[in-house]
Amino acid sequence: MLDSLTQRLSKVVKTITGQARITESNTQEMLREVRIALLEADVAIPVVRDLIKRIKEKALGEEVVGSLTPGQALVGIVHKELTEVIGGSDTPQQRELNLATQPPAVLLLAGLQGAGKTTTAGKLGRWLVKEKKKKVLAVSTDVYRPAAIEQLKTVSAQADIDFFPSQPNEKPLDIAERALDYAKRHFYDVLIVDTAGRLAIDEQMMNEVSELEKNLHPIETLFVVDAMVGQDAINTAKAFGEKLPLTGIILTKVDGDSRGGAALSVRFVTGKPIKFIGVGEKLTGFQRFEPEAMAGRILGMGDIVSLVEDVKNAVDVQKAQKFAEKIKKGDAFDLEDFKEQIAQVKNLGSFSSLIEKLPAQFAQAAGSIDDAQANKMVSRTEGIINSMTPKERRKPEIIKASRKRRIAAGAGVSVQEVNKLLKQFEQSRDMMKMMKKGGMAKMMRAFKSFGGRFPGMGGF
Numbered sequence: 001m002l003d004s005l006t007q008r009l010s011k012v013v014k015t016i017t018g019q020a021r022i023t024e025s026n027t028q029e030m031l032r033e034v035r036i037a038l039l040e041a042d043v044a045i046p047v048v049r050d051l052i053k054r055i056k057e058k059a060l061g062e063e064v065v066g067s068l069t070p071g072q073a074l075v076g077i078v079h080k081e082l083t084e085v086i087g088g089s090d091t092p093q094q095r096e097l098n099l100a101t102q103p104p105a106v107l108l109l110a111g112l113q114g115a116g117k118t119t120t121a122g123k124l125g126r127w128l129v130k131e132k133k134k135k136v137l138a139v140s141t142d143v144y145r146p147a148a149i150e151q152l153k154t155v156s157a158q159a160d161i162d163f164f165p166s167q168p169n170e171k172p173l174d175i176a177e178r179a180l181d182y183a184k185r186h187f188y189d190v191l192i193v194d195t196a197g198r199l200a201i202d203e204q205m206m207n208e209v210s211e212l213e214k215n216l217h218p219i220e221t222l223f224v225v226d227a228m229v230g231q232d233a234i235n236t237a238k239a240f241g242e243k244l245p246l247t248g249i250i251l252t253k254v255d256g257d258s259r260g261g262a263a264l265s266v267r268f269v270t271g272k273p274i275k276f277i278g279v280g281e282k283l284t285g286f287q288r289f290e291p292e293a294m295a296g297r298i299l300g301m302g303d304i305v306s307l308v309e310d311v312k313n314a315v316d317v318q319k320a321q322k323f324a325e326k327i328k329k330g331d332a333f334d335l336e337d338f339k340e341q342i343a344q345v346k347n348l349g350s351f352s353s354l355i356e357k358l359p360a361q362f363a364q365a366a367g368s369i370d371d372a373q374a375n376k377m378v379s380r381t382e383g384i385i386n387s388m389t390p391k392e393r394r395k396p397e398i399i400k401a402s403r404k405r406r407i408a409a410g411a412g413v414s415v416q417e418v419n420k421l422l423k424q425f426e427q428s429r430d431m432m433k434m435m436k437k438g439g440m441a442k443m444m445r446a447f448k449s450f451g452g453r454f455p456g457m458g459g460f
C-alpha cells in the first residue's frame with residue numbers, strides 16, 4: 001500500500017542529504033514531490049493541502065540537530081505531521097473499542113457493499129474473544145444480498161463466536177431487535193450487527209441503517225471502509241458521517257495492491273478515530289490502528305510493532321519454545337522440524353504483507369514476491385515431506401536415488417524438486433548449527449553467504 005508515496009519520499013531524502021539547513025529552495029522541491037505522491041495515491045485534496053501546509057511551516061529554517069542530515073530531519077517532520085493527519089491527536093482511549101455499557105454492548109457495522117463488513121464482523125468477534133475474553137453474538141440484517149446471512153454464519157463459526165439466525169423475508173429492524181432480546185436473555189457481552197450495504201449510497205440504505213442505530217442504541221457505530229476504493233471513500237465517509245453518529249472507523253484491505261490514499265483521508269474527513277485495520281482474508285488479519293506505526297510504514301520506516309503482533313498471533317509459542325530448546329541442546333534438526341517451521345510460516349499469512357512491514361531496505365523485496373506462487377511452493381514442499389516415511393524424515397541421509405523416485409511419485413513432483421528440497425533442508429540445518437555455535441553474528445554472516453535469503457525459502 002502507498003508504495004508510490006514511500007518511493008518518492010525516499011528519493012526526496014536522498015536528494016537533500018548533505019546540506020546544512022532545510023531552506024526555502026530545497027524545501028520547494030521536496031513539497032512538490034510530496035504533493036504529487038499524495039495526489040497520485042488518491043489522498044483527498046483538502047488533506048493534501050493541510051499536510052503540505054503543516055510540513056512547510058515546520059520545515060522552513062529547521063536547524064539540523066547533531067548528526068542528522070536535512071533529509072533525516074525532514075523525514076522526522078513529515079512523519080510527525082503525517083501521524084497527526086491520520087489520527088496522532090487521538091488518545092489511546094479514543095482509539096480503544098468502547099464496551100463500557102450494560103451488556104450486551106451493541107456494535108453496529110455500516111458501510112458500502114464490498115467493503116468487507118461481514119468478514120470484519122468475524123475478525124472483530126474473534127478479536128473480542130481472544131483479546132477481551134468476551135462472549136460474542138453476531139447477527140446479519142442484510143436481507144438483500146444473496147447468501148449474506150449464510151456467509152456471516154460461516155464466518156462466525158470460523159471465528160468461534162455465536163450466530164443468531166435470520167431469514168431474507170424478515171425486516172432488518174425486526175431481526176436486530178430479536179437478536180438483542182436473545183443476547184440479553186442469554187447473557188452475551190457483545191452483539192455485533194452486520195448491516196446491508198449497497199454498491200453506491202442511496203436514501204433507502206441510509207434510512208435503514210439510521211433506523212437500526214436509533215432503535216438499538218449501539219455503544220459503537222463503526223464505519224467499515226475499503227482502503228482500496230480511492231476518492232470514493234471520501235464521499236462515502238461524508239455521507240455516513242452526516243447520517244450516523246459514527247464513533248470510529250475500520251479500514252479493510254489495507255494490504256491491497258492499490259494507491260491506498262483513502263487511509264490518509266477518512267480520519268481527516270470524518271473527524272473520527274481509525275480503531276482497527278483489516279489485512280487479508282484470514283480472520284487473524286485484524287490489528288489495532290496505530291497512527292505512528294502507519295506513518296512509519298508509509299515513509300518506509302517499517303511497522304515492526306504490527307509485525308511482532310502478527311507473529312505473536314500466528315505462531316504456536318509452546319512449539320516455538322520446544323524447538324528453540326532442541327536447537328540449544330544440539331539435538332539433530334530433521335525434516336519433521338523443517339516441516340513444522342514451514343507450517344508456522346504458513347500461519348503468518350501473506351508473505352508480501354509481512355515483508356511490507358519491514359523497513360524500506362528490506363521491504364523492497366515485497367514487490368518481487370508472488371503470494372500465490374509462494375503458497376503453492378509451500379504446499380508442494382509439505383507434499384514432498386508427507387510422501388516420506390517417518391524414518392526418512394528423521395534420517396534424511398538415507399534418502400538415495402530409489403527413495404527419491406518413490407517420494408517424487410508420491411508427491412506428484414520431479415526428482416529434481418526432491419533434490420532441491422533436500423538441499424534447502426541441508427542449508428537450514430547448517431544455519432541451525434551456526435546459531436548454536438556462534439549465535440546471531442554467525443547466523444547473519446551465513447545469511448549473507450546464502451545471497452540474502454534464509455535457507456529453505458529460496459524458492460519463494
